[in-house]
Amino acid sequence: MSNWSRAIYHRQNNRYYKYQDTxxxxxxxxxxxxxxxxKGNPAFHDHFFKRNGIWYVxxxxNNEHLFKELKPGIKGVEQIEAGEYLDALLKELKKLN
Structure with a gap:
């Protein structure tokens, strides 16, 4: 099991990020x-994850998922088309960490 990085402030996006490699x-x-x-904070956040080459969000x-089941066994997720951007963002976050 991997650990999350520290919270990283990304000035260009004015957002905070954490990442992990699993x-x-x-x-x-x-x-x-x-x-x-x-962990456990009910504030809004997005969790992006890449599985089998496809990014999902x-x-x-308030600890509730906003999306319904995408396919059996994958609940509360939505497939996204911003894969190249997320790959580049992940690379940049690793440099900033």
Missing amino acids: QQGPDILDGDSSKALE QSKI
Whole structure:
């Protein structure tokens, strides 16, 4: 199991991010404050994750998922088309960490 990075402020986006590399693929948390990225915090954040070469996003607010089941076994996620951007963002976050 991997650990999340520290919260990283990305000045150009005015957002905070955390990332981790897992055996399944990379994960990125995105929030408007570092506290929004803390485990168990009910504040809104997006969780981007790449599985089998495809990026997905899972949004939470007040500990509730905003999206319905995408396919069996994958609940509360939405497939996204911003894969190249997220790959570049992940690379930049690793440099900033």
